[in-house]
Amino acid sequence: MTRPFDVDALLADPDTRIIVCCGSGGVGKTTTAAAMALRAAEQGRHVVVLTIAPARRLAQSMGLTELDNTPRAVAGVSGGGSLDAMMLDMKRTFDELVEAHSDPERSRQVLENPFYQALSSSFAGTQEYMAMEKLGQLSRTAQEDGRWDLIVVDTPPSRSALDFLDAPERLGSFLDGRFIRLIGGGARGAGRGLGRVLGAGIGLASGVMKKVLGNQLLGDVSTFVQALDSIFGGFRARAEETFRILQEPGTAFVVVAAPEPDAVREASYFVDRLTTEEMPLAGLVLNRVTLPPDHSLSAEEAIVGAERLDREGVHSPTAALLRLHADTMRAARRQQNIADRFSAAHPTVAQAVVPALADDVHDMAGLREVGDLMTADLVDTWN
Amino acid sequence: MELWPGVRLHVVTGKGGTGKTTVAGALALALASGGNRILLLEVEGRQGIAQLFDVPPLPYAETRIAVGRDGGTVVAQAIDPEAAVLEYLQLFYNIKRGGAALKKIGAIDFATTIAPGLRDVLLTGKTGEQVRKRDRDNRFVWDAVVMDAPPTGRITRFLNVNTEVGSLARVGPIKNQADSVMRVMRSPETAVHMVTLLEEMPVQETIEGAHDLAEAGLPVGAVFVNMLQAEELPDAALLSDDPVSTSEIREGLVAAGIPERKRGLVKALHKEAVDHATRVQLQRRERDRLEETGLPLIDLPALPVIDLGALYQLAAAIDEQAPR
Numbered sequence: 001m002t003r004p005f006d007v008d009a010l011l012a013d014p015d016t017r018i019i020v021c022c023g024s025g026g027v028g029k030t031t032t033a034a035a036m037a038l039r040a041a042e043q044g045r046h047v048v049v050l051t052i053a054p055a056r057r058l059a060q061s062m063g064l065t066e067l068d069n070t071p072r073a074v075a076g077v078s079g080g081g082s083l084d085a086m087m088l089d090m091k092r093t094f095d096e097l098v099e100a101h102s103d104p105e106r107s108r109q110v111l112e113n114p115f116y117q118a119l120s121s122s123f124a125g126t127q128e129y130m131a132m133e134k135l136g137q138l139s140r141t142a143q144e145d146g147r148w149d150l151i152v153v154d155t156p157p158s159r160s161a162l163d164f165l166d167a168p169e170r171l172g173s174f175l176d177g178r179f180i181r182l183i184g185g186g187a188r189g190a191g192r193g194l195g196r197v198l199g200a201g202i203g204l205a206s207g208v209m210k211k212v213l214g215n216q217l218l219g220d221v222s223t224f225v226q227a228l229d230s231i232f233g234g235f236r237a238r239a240e241e242t243f244r245i246l247q248e249p250g251t252a253f254v255v256v257a258a259p260e261p262d263a264v265r266e267a268s269y270f271v272d273r274l275t276t277e278e279m280p281l282a283g284l285v286l287n288r289v290t291l292p293p294d295h296s297l298s299a300e301e302a303i304v305g306a307e308r309l310d311r312e313g314v315h316s317p318t319a320a321l322l323r324l325h326a327d328t329m330r331a332a333r334r335q336q337n338i339a340d341r342f343s344a345a346h347p348t349v350a351q352a353v354v355p356a357l358a359d360d361v362h363d364m365a366g367l368r369e370v371g372d373l374m375t376a377d378l379v380d381t382w383n
Numbered sequence: 384m385e386l387w388p389g390v391r392l393h394v395v396t397g398k399g400g401t402g403k404t405t406v407a408g409a410l411a412l413a414l415a416s417g418g419n420r421i422l423l424l425e426v427e428g429r430q431g432i433a434q435l436f437d438v439p440p441l442p443y444a445e446t447r448i449a450v451g452r453d454g455g456t457v458v459a460q461a462i463d464p465e466a467a468v469l470e471y472l473q474l475f476y477n478i479k480r481g482g483a484a485l486k487k488i489g490a491i492d493f494a495t496t497i498a499p500g501l502r503d504v505l506l507t508g509k510t511g512e513q514v515r516k517r518d519r520d521n522r523f524v525w526d527a528v529v530m531d532a533p534p535t536g537r538i539t540r541f542l543n544v545n546t547e548v549g550s551l552a553r554v555g556p557i558k559n560q561a562d563s564v565m566r567v568m569r570s571p572e573t574a575v576h577m578v579t580l581l582e583e584m585p586v587q588e589t590i591e592g593a594h595d596l597a598e599a600g601l602p603v604g605a606v607f608v609n610m611l612q613a614e615e616l617p618d619a620a621l622l623s624d625d626p627v628s629t630s631e632i633r634e635g636l637v638a639a640g641i642p643e644r645k646r647g648l649v650k651a652l653h654k655e656a657v658d659h660a661t662r663v664q665l666q667r668r669e670r671d672r673l674e675e676t677g678l679p680l681i682d683l684p685a686l687p688v689i690d691l692g693a694l695y696q697l698a699a700a701i702d703e704q705a706p707r
């Protein structure tokens with residue numbers, strides 16, 4: 001027996017201040033985040049939703065035509081609440097972080113540094129780090145001026161949901177780490193100096209890196225690291241601070257999965273991880289589900305009927321429809337089986353189910369429909 | 384007849400989760416058909432190929448994993464970036480001791496996970512090496528190499544990385560290798576295939592990705608339209624607002640000997656028909672957008688389960704539609 005996930009209760013609870021939608025790529029995180037944000041707003045909350053890489057048409061319908069990294073009011077929201085939406089611009093968030101923490105001269109140096117440019121636009125983990133950073137900023141703004149009482153965040157489209165939790169720490173520790181300091185210092189001949197301090201092996205290693213990477217790159221890294229030190233006083237500390245927001249009681253994680261083996265496996269890993277980190281899991285949203293239609297015609301009966309029509313050479317449209325129905329029933333059964341296995345492993349995790357809509361979700365009406373379905377207790381029809 | 388005549392490196396990319404690994408596996412089987420030796424490469428360290436073929440995790444060494452439809456073999460290899468870094472250092476700089484020290488301080492982590500540029504150089508370098516590898520009789524060891532590549536968002540940078548390296552490193556072994564890899568990647572010996580679903584986001588990514596690849600001088604191959612939902616209703620029905628009328632369903636059910644035990648069966652079936660028509664129209668709309676690219680499209684059906692048998696089915700579908 002699966003516990004239903006009461007999404008409306010979560011959205012209505014004034015203690016819910018941050019909702020993080022996680023899951024592997026393409027399962028509907030962005031859609032779920034936007035649908036929850038809209039629903040909460042229309043029920044009276046003041047919401048900001050941070051989306052990452054939304055589908056183009058969905059972005060347009062929410063007024064997210066420019067990637068300007070600032071929350072903007074979404075038009076067409078009814079009720080007494082409000083909805084602001086923004087689309088994460090990873091590079092810009094990084095740039096702004098640099099600018100906010102240094103004088104113009106120094107930030108110019110950093111922004112023009114080729115190593116920084118590569119790091120801020122394409123390095124593994126930067127998107128996760130910046131999503132976390134932006135969440136930290138939004139949360140501080142919300143506390144300072146009370147503009148928002150609920151922040152809904154989407155997470156980057158990584159293949160593993162865990163990346164969101166791990167990447168900032170990985171990037172932070174790399175930037176703070178021995179290695180970068182070593183090659184950073186290396187450009188001024190510290191391959192020798194540092195080598196004495198840290199041991200001969202490292203001196204040798206740094207020599208190797210010089211050979212492989214070339215002096216120019218080492219020089220860029222060196223300038224970058226020196227500037228970095230004075231600007232941030234520790235990337236890792238900053239990442240850790242934001243990470244703590246995620247452990248606060250006002251934060252709720254929503255794990256999104258599609259009823260496919262891979263997506264559900266990822267969701268399982270993530271759920272286990274949240275438990276170990278003592279991070280509050282609100283529930284699982286199984287999205288794009290094929291539900292058995294509400295009547296009792298089985299796949300087998302439908303096939304027998306279709307064959308009879310074929311034999312008699314009559315009503316071919318109905319025969320085709322019956323075969324379609326049989327496929328739907330089989331898909332529904334397969335998906336139900338996948339969901340059951342998840343429930344067996346995680347009996348305490350509340351679940352909501354959102355059926356696959358015939359069309360994709362690309363406007364406010366679509367988001368409302370997803371919101372309605374999410375709260376319609378459809379999970380009961382599975383059991 | 385040979386599939387994709389002249390192509391010796393097939394790179395399979397696409398949006399995450401669209402079926403890159405599955406299509407790469409099926410393509411390798413299709414190419415092996417008739418006695419060819421095909422190398423299937425994994426470059427992301429995820430053991431996706433081992434899972435797909437249901438074999439133990441692939442080692443760095445080449446491992447035979449399947450036979451083609453009419454003889455032929457598929458050999459798989461997971462190019463592990465870390466092993467590649469060490470091999471590379473040894474090969475080019477004769478560094479052994481340095482390798483261990485580098486590992487200790489996290490330089491290998493740097494090269495393999497944090498600095499994708501360096502990692503990509505190693506992965507594409509190794510790939511190029513395999514494509515060109517010859518045996519004692521000076522014949523190519525592999526009739527073709529298939530790579531389960533990184534997703535569309537990273538593919539151009541990944542394949543093009545040696546251009547950047549070539550300009551960063553001005554001389555030396557790195558420069559030479561970078562240049563020769565780029566020669567392979569940019570030649571008609573290479574085809575970069577894209578896997579997509581007929582949905583807005585993956586199609587958009589495919590169109591943009593194909594554009595970026597072409598702009599970078601990388602040869603785009605075919606688009607694999609994966610997980611295609613079969614069109615179950617006649618064409619006229621699919622295009623109408625009311626694909627199968629309720630009166631047709633009611634009479635049809637009687638003729639089929641299906642009693643309406645519970646009220647609402649007719650209505651529910653009617654909704655299934657409408658939803659199906661909507662889905663099909665969406666698929667067709669997206670397919671039209673793909674047609675506009677002028678790239679060859681290869682349709683692959685949505686199968687109920689993916690196992691070795693299913694891979695052979697997909698391989699057969701590829702065999703039927705591939706350019707030859």
Ligand SMILES: Nc1ncnc2c1ncn2[C@@H]1O[C@H](COP(=O)(O)OP(=O)(O)OP(=O)(O)O)[C@@H](O)[C@H]1O
Nearest residue numbers: 159262399400401402403404405610684685686689
């Ligand atoms: N033609 C098909 N019919 C049915 N299922 C399919 C088909 N192709 C792929 N799948 C399923 O879709 C899922 C994703 O496929 P796959 O792992 O090949 O994608 P991928 O693009 O390699 O994903 P990733 O981006 O995570 O590497 C798998 O569960 C696979 O079995």
Ligand SMILES: Nc1ncnc2c1ncn2[C@@H]1O[C@H](COP(=O)(O)OP(=O)(O)O)[C@@H](O)[C@H]1O
Nearest residue numbers: 025026027028029030031288355356357360361
């Ligand atoms: N329940 C649903 N029914 C139909 N289409 C959906 C549903 N949920 C999501 N989609 C579609 O799937 C695609 C991917 O969704 P998205 O929310 O962007 O995924 P993610 O953020 O997890 O990568 C979008 O085109 C979206 O419209």
Ligand SMILES: [Mg+2]
Nearest residue numbers: 030052053157
């Ligand atoms: Mg998204």
Ligand SMILES: [Mg+2]
Nearest residue numbers: 403404405431
């Ligand atoms: Mg894969």
